[in-house]
Structure formats: C-alpha cells, structure tokens
Amino acid sequence: SQKIEQNSEALNIQEGKTATLTCNYTNYSPAYLQWYRQDPGRGPVFLLLIRENEKEKRKERLKVTFDTTLKQSLFHITASQPADSATYLCALDAGSGTYKYIFGTGTRLKVLA
Amino acid sequence: DAGVIQSPRHEVTEMGQEVTLRCKPISGHNSLFWYRQTMMRGLELLIYFNNNVPIDDSGMPEDRFSAKMPNASFSTLKIQPSEPRDSAVYFCASSSSTDTQYFGPGTRLTVL
Numbered sequence: 085s086q087k088i089e090q091n092s093e094a095l096n097i098q099e100g101k102t103a104t105l106t107c108n109y110t111n112y113s114p115a116y117l118q119w120y121r122q123d124p125g126r127g128p129v130f131l132l133l134i135r136e137n138e139k140e141k142r143k144e145r146l147k148v149t150f151d152t153t154l155k156q157s158l159f160h161i162t163a164s165q166p167a168d169s170a171t172y173l174c175a176l177d178a179g180s181g182t183y184k185y186i187f188g189t190g191t192r193l194k195v196l197a
Numbered sequence: 198d199a200g201v202i203q204s205p206r207h208e209v210t211e212m213g214q215e216v217t218l219r220c221k222p223i224s225g226h227n228s229l230f231w232y233r234q235t236m237m238r239g240l241e242l243l244i245y246f247n248n249n250v251p252i253d254d255s256g257m258p259e260d261r262f263s264a265k266m267p268n269a270s271f272s273t274l275k276i277q278p279s280e281p282r283d284s285a286v287y288f289c290a291s292s293s294s295t296d297t298q299y300f301g302p303g304t305r306l307t308v309l
Contacts, residue, residue, distance in 0.1 A: 116296070127201075127288050127300030128240070173240065183228045183292060184253055189239035 086111045088188035090174060096194045097164055105159040105191045107174035113152040114176035119159050122171045122190065131172075132159075164195045199223075201301035203289050209307045215277040218304045221270055222291030230298060231264055231274050232288040240288070246272065279308045 087110040097103050107117070115136050120128035134141045134150045134157065141148045147160040161168050171190040178184040202221040210216055222229045230245040244254040246266045254264070261280070266272040276283055286305050290298040 118296075125302075127290070127303050128298075129300070130297040133296050183230075183247065184242060184245060185298065186242070187232075187240040 086176060086178065086186050088174065088176060088186060090188040090191045092189060092191070094192040094194060096196060099165060099195055099197050101164055103161040103164045103168070103193055103195070105172050105193065107157040107159065107188055109155050109176055113155065116177045117150055117157050118175045118185065119148055120173045120175060122173060128173055166195045166197050169194045201289055201291055201299055203301035203304050205304060206302060207305045209309065210279055211309050212280055213278045215275065216279045216306060218274040218287050220272045220289030220301060222272070222289070223299055224270065226291035226293045228292040229266060229272050230290040230292070232290065234286045234288060243274070281308045284308050
C-alpha cells in the first residue's frame with residue numbers, strides 16, 4: 085500500500101527566507117497530489133493541487149513541484165512570514181477515478197520573526 | 198457559506214458508552230468523508246460516501262464503528278461501545294470533485 089513520508093521534525097526558519105517541505109511516497113505515482121495547511125484546533129485547508137503531468141504549480145508565494153521519478157513533491161513558501169506557521173500535510177489520491185486521498189502525517193513549520 | 202458543520206465540537210464520555218458524531222456537508226457537494234486524526238497515525242480516512250452511498254469503508258477500524266448518510270445534507274459516525282483508544286479528533290470533509298476537500302472544524306473525542 086502507499087506510504088507517505090513527511091519530515092516529522094519541526095522546521096524553524098527565519099522570516100523572509102524560503103521554507104521548503106518534502107513529501108516522499110513509496111509506491112505508485114498518484115494522478116493528483118495535494119498540499120493542505122492545518123492550524124492548531126482546526127481542520128486542514130486546501131492550498132494547491134498538482135497533477136502527475138505537471139512539474140510545477142504556483143499560487144502567490146507558494147510553489148509545488150512534483151517529480152514522479154524521485155517519487156517526491158516539494159512545497160515552497162517564499163518570503164515566509166510568522167503567519168505561515170502551521171502544519172502542512174501532503175495528500176495523494178489512492179487510485180485513478182477515486183475521490184479517496186491518503187494523507188501524510190505533516191510537517192510543522194515555525195517562522196521566526 | 199457556512200462550510201462543513203460538525204457537532205459536537207468536544208465530547209467526553211466513558212468507556213462502553215455510545216458516541217454519535219454529526220456532520221452537515223457543504224450544500225451541493227456530492228462526496229463526504231470521515232477522518233480520524235491522532236498524533237501517532239496522522240489523518241486516516243475511515244469511510245467515504247458518494248451521492249449518499251458508502252463507497253469505501255475499508256478504513257473503519259472494526260464493527261464498533263458505523264456511519265450513515267440518510268440524505269445529502271447529513272451524516273453520522275457512531276461508535277458503540279466506545280473505548281479509550283478511540284480518543285482522537287474526528288473530521289468530516291466534503292467535496293464536489295476529485296480535487297479540493299473542505300474540512301469541518303472537527304470533533305475532539307475523549308473516552309475515559
């Protein structure tokens with residue numbers, strides 16, 4: 085079955101720097117890969133989706149890359165701000181034609197002022 | 198737009214009691230998902246419905262868990278009898294496509 089690995093250790097970076105979070109998977113390459121943000125005490129909030137035939141997707145200060153050869157997605161936040169501090173989850177679809185997604189355990193990001 | 202609504206937000210119960218969690222999806226969404234989140238296991242999909250029909254319940258831990266979706270605007274997740282290891286945050290999410298899922302605020306369940 086699909087296994088997703090996200091760095092379980094918290095990532096601390098200085099305000100203004102670029103934060104880079106990693107999502108690795110071990111089995112089949114998904115058709116869709118999503119990134120969500122989760123704040124304490126709240127549900128995850130959708131940020132970006134990237135398809136298997138896309139190498140890169142951008143939205144404002146966010147950028148996601150998808151390398152099906154390395155079985156890896158990178159999530160970048162440029163010009164990071166303390167308000168970007170949260171846990172970031174990646175999610176992979178469980179198979180073509182399904183609405184089912186498998187989530188990673190998330191990486192906690194803290195942006196220091 | 199009220200978003201996904203879950204109730205209760207917090208539930209504390211004793212082992213052996215029945216627990217019912219409720220969810221109202223976003224109007225017009227045809228898929229509904231129940232997840233459980235713990236520190237150890239992260240966010241796990243329990244069951245999902247499409248057009249009110251259960252499509253995949255392979256994530257439901259055991260027979261103590263059951264879920265229903267009697268209509269497009271309401272779903273329940275029931276645990277009977279509850280056990281301490283069921284303590285977690287339970288999320289409901291809804292979607293209208295294979296893309297974005299919209300999550301509710303969650304129900305924090307504590308079983309003593």
